[in-house]
Amino acid sequence: MSKFKTLGYVCGLILLGIIYYLFLPPVNPTAIEFWMFLGAAVVIFLVINISSVEYEITRRRVSIIKAPKYFKIIAFFIPAVIILLIVTNIIVSPLFNAKSWANRINVVPANFTEEIKEVDFNKIPLLDKDSSQKLGDRTMGQNAEYVSQYYVSNLYTQINYNDEIVRVTPLEYDGLIKWITNRKNGINAYITVDSVNGKSTLVKMDKGMKYMPSAYFNEDLERHLRFKYLFDVFGKSRFEIDNEGKPYWITPVLAYTGVSNKTRIVAAIITDPITGESKKYKLEEVPKWVDNVLYADLVIEQVNNWGQYQGGFFNSIFGQKNVVNTTEGYNYLALNDDVYLYTGITSVVSDESNLGFILTNLRTGDTKYYEVPGAEEYSAMESAKGQVQQMNYTSTFPLLINLNNRPTYLVSLKDNAGLVKMYAFIDVQDYQKVVVTDASLGINKAAANYLAQYGENGKSSIVETKNITIKSISSAVKEGNTYYYITDTNNKRYKAHINVSDILPFITNETKVTVSYFEEKDITDISNIEVLE
Numbered sequence: 001m002s003k004f005k006t007l008g009y010v011c012g013l014i015l016l017g018i019i020y021y022l023f024l025p026p027v028n029p030t031a032i033e034f035w036m037f038l039g040a041a042v043v044i045f046l047v048i049n050i051s052s053v054e055y056e057i058t059r060r061r062v063s064i065i066k067a068p069k070y071f072k073i074i075a076f077f078i079p080a081v082i083i084l085l086i087v088t089n090i091i092v093s094p095l096f097n098a099k100s101w102a103n104r105i106n107v108v109p110a111n112f113t114e115e116i117k118e119v120d121f122n123k124i125p126l127l128d129k130d131s132s133q134k135l136g137d138r139t140m141g142q143n144a145e146y147v148s149q150y151y152v153s154n155l156y157t158q159i160n161y162n163d164e165i166v167r168v169t170p171l172e173y174d175g176l177i178k179w180i181t182n183r184k185n186g187i188n189a190y191i192t193v194d195s196v197n198g199k200s201t202l203v204k205m206d207k208g209m210k211y212m213p214s215a216y217f218n219e220d221l222e223r224h225l226r227f228k229y230l231f232d233v234f235g236k237s238r239f240e241i242d243n244e245g246k247p248y249w250i251t252p253v254l255a256y257t258g259v260s261n262k263t264r265i266v267a268a269i270i271t272d273p274i275t276g277e278s279k280k281y282k283l284e285e286v287p288k289w290v291d292n293v294l295y296a297d298l299v300i301e302q303v304n305n306w307g308q309y310q311g312g313f314f315n316s317i318f319g320q321k322n323v324v325n326t327t328e329g330y331n332y333l334a335l336n337d338d339v340y341l342y343t344g345i346t347s348v349v350s351d352e353s354n355l356g357f358i359l360t361n362l363r364t365g366d367t368k369y370y371e372v373p374g375a376e377e378y379s380a381m382e383s384a385k386g387q388v389q390q391m392n393y394t395s396t397f398p399l400l401i402n403l404n405n406r407p408t409y410l411v412s413l414k415d416n417a418g419l420v421k422m423y424a425f426i427d428v429q430d431y432q433k434v435v436v437t438d439a440s441l442g443i444n445k446a447a448a449n450y451l452a453q454y455g456e457n458g459k460s461s462i463v464e465t466k467n468i469t470i471k472s473i474s475s476a477v478k479e480g481n482t483y484y485y486i487t488d489t490n491n492k493r494y495k496a497h498i499n500v501s502d503i504l505p506f507i508t509n510e511t512k513v514t515v516s517y518f519e520e521k522d523i524t525d526i527s528n529i530e531v532l533e
Helices: 003-023 031-048 069-091 093-102 127-139 174-180 223-230 296-308 313-317 377-387 441-454
Strands: 054-057 060-066 107-110 151-152 157-161 162-173 187-193 200-209 238-240 247-255 265-270 280-281 325-326 333-334 338-347 356-361 366-369 397-401 406-412 420-427 431-439 463-478 479-488 492-499 510-519 524-531
Touching: 003 031, 031 069, 054 406, 069 406, 093 296, 093 313, 127 151, 127 162, 127 187, 127 406, 151 187, 157 238, 157 333, 157 338, 162 174, 162 238, 223 265, 296 325, 296 338, 296 356, 296 510, 325 441, 377 406, 377 420, 377 431, 397 441, 420 441, 431 441
Parallel strands: 107 366, 492 524
Antiparallel strands: 054 060, 151 162, 157 162, 162 187, 187 200, 238 247, 247 265, 265 280, 325 338, 333 338, 338 356, 356 366, 397 406, 406 420, 420 431, 463 479, 463 510, 479 492, 510 524
16 A cells, blocks of 8 residues: 555545544434445545546546446445435335324323313413513623623523423523633523513523533534434434523434434433533433423424324325324423423314314323314414404414313414513404403403403403493503503593503593493403493
8 A cells, every 4th residue: 555545544534533523423324414424434435546546538528447346346335325225215104104104103182171270370381482582682681791701592491490381591602712711610500581470580500511502622512422422313402400400401312214214202311511421311211300302393293194194195195084284383381290292283174273282291202182173373363463453463372271171272462572462362162252451461360351251250250341431531651551541420440451442542531431341449450442322
């Protein structure tokens, strides 16, 4: 072997090491990244040995006159391996294994009113991820010592923390220079946002987190895990805290059938970002404080396969008998100290109704299907926005709750700044039944308003209606919201948000009106007002 070729092999090995260090492919033949790395190694080998090939160049083509035997072997095996991989994926595809794909996830039928408890508004995540991000960024901006060195990750993982529903997200290094200057102490803070009341807190720790996605070299989280688990395929890591507030990274371990095909999660790696210590658990052995092992996109994919292939592959394309799929959206619910993914199930034929919905435990993967025909989520969202269309509010994706033993959608209506201004309750089975209430009155008053307007007794107070004559009316702006304060001829005092009715600015003294209201000791909240003819 010539010195030139020896130098070529040394440089090739170094280049291959750099490629591995940068892209971190698993040593696992079921992962496409493994075959891509192997292909890069073959290309480097051929380039090093290109001098062994004798060829002739003409105007029309390049002709190989003589080449080593291993070139011919490689020329045969490269297309053979590609064909083998393609054929393998075809064999394990739904075309030949529809039933197996339908059973990727075990969906168990369940009864809504028997298994879903009456809603507890102290455990309902009223804030979505976007609103949580705004609150978290605001909290970060109030801490000068951190804002110049770090940025807030956009993860905002939904967790159940000591029976409280919160989103939690870490700070991250703001570039290479900031990592170099801060890596010795690490990142000693993360942010929590209470999904019920919106309280945002920057939690400081005695010791800093060093193994992070934004760290460099061997402190990069994925690189750190790759060198400990050479053969495992990783999913996207999520940030969580345990019941004592200690931070961890939760990294799902994936398995495939074929090559990067028919993904499933078989384990989870829990990593201490402070020390770098990690431990792999089988899916059924993951500690109960962990809330997020499965991720939404994979659950949706598996549920769609369940809905598509129950009747076979060709039925999913042609007859489409009993073929269903998920609606375009999902949300999270906290139940029984776990976090569940919720999404609706609708007919494969596009319409505005759901056949039911599924709940999937994101730690265990247990999935239940509740057959509750009703409005599709986006129809409910539009119905809620239509009640206050003049405000141009946007709607969050609905939360599905049990309100007075009826499946009910709860949405928050937000202004352009992302602030929650109103709550809307919509009956799942009749989305024309919708009541929108000013968020400043509180979620319990909003629920009472909804229940009372539609004759539901439940635990709420009752909305009453009566005719009054206005003695005086004035307006005031409070925290950016316009309220009207009314006194009737019996000196009874009322308060109404501008969203209650467009006629409020035009009402004058001595006008006779019909008001619907909640009885209060001092000032009565008006939920509806109409001028009498």
